[in-house]
Amino acid sequence: MFVITGIMASGKSTVAQLLAERLDQAVHVRGDTFRKMVVTGRKEFLPNPSSEAMRQLRIRYQLTASVADTYFEAGFHVVVQDVIIGPMLEEFISLIKSRPLFLVVLTPNEQKIAEREMARQKTGYGLWSISELNNTLQTDTPKIGMWLDTTELTPDETVEEILKRAAIEGLLQI
Numbered sequence: 001m002f003v004i005t006g007i008m009a010s011g012k013s014t015v016a017q018l019l020a021e022r023l024d025q026a027v028h029v030r031g032d033t034f035r036k037m038v039v040t041g042r043k044e045f046l047p048n049p050s051s052e053a054m055r056q057l058r059i060r061y062q063l064t065a066s067v068a069d070t071y072f073e074a075g076f077h078v079v080v081q082d083v084i085i086g087p088m089l090e091e092f093i094s095l096i097k098s099r100p101l102f103l104v105v106l107t108p109n110e111q112k113i114a115e116r117e118m119a120r121q122k123t124g125y126g127l128w129s130i131s132e133l134n135n136t137l138q139t140d141t142p143k144i145g146m147w148l149d150t151t152e153l154t155p156d157e158t159v160e161e162i163l164k165r166a167a168i169e170g171l172l173q174i
Contacts, residue, residue, distance in 0.1 A: 001072050001098045002166070003145075005084040006106030007133040009116040014155045015106065016081035019162060023077040031064040031082025046127050057088070065095035072098035085133070086140040093144075093172060102170035103145025104162055110134055112151045146170035 004016045020026040043053040068078045084092045146169035150158045
């Protein structure tokens, strides 16, 4: 079971998909799918989130963890990917029951994030700035798992680094 996190445009989706493709019988669980399922009444997670936005984020994380555990129990390798930063990271990790569990935090620099954001078809940043989100990642996120600066790495090189280093650096003993 792998959890890939980082801020928006850090390469999570691409890396998670490539990693899943390298594993035998694997599933890529995209946490954002559960956010998109809310048709009406969705409260986006913005700076200074409302209690309803926090409740919906927790539901999203619970669903993601449940789906990941279900696939894992059925014999699949699982690669979970979502923005899971700040104090919520430990809460999310506690929701996943399957072990072994490897955590990878992608940490390209802000300039690389801005370049990736401009090159994407979707827009992740609106009320959040790259600096705000990166500050939350760097200062409020527990330093657990494998933190990987991917500023100078291609997605394929990132997957290679994960496969090489995750067993030692990314394995969570929780």
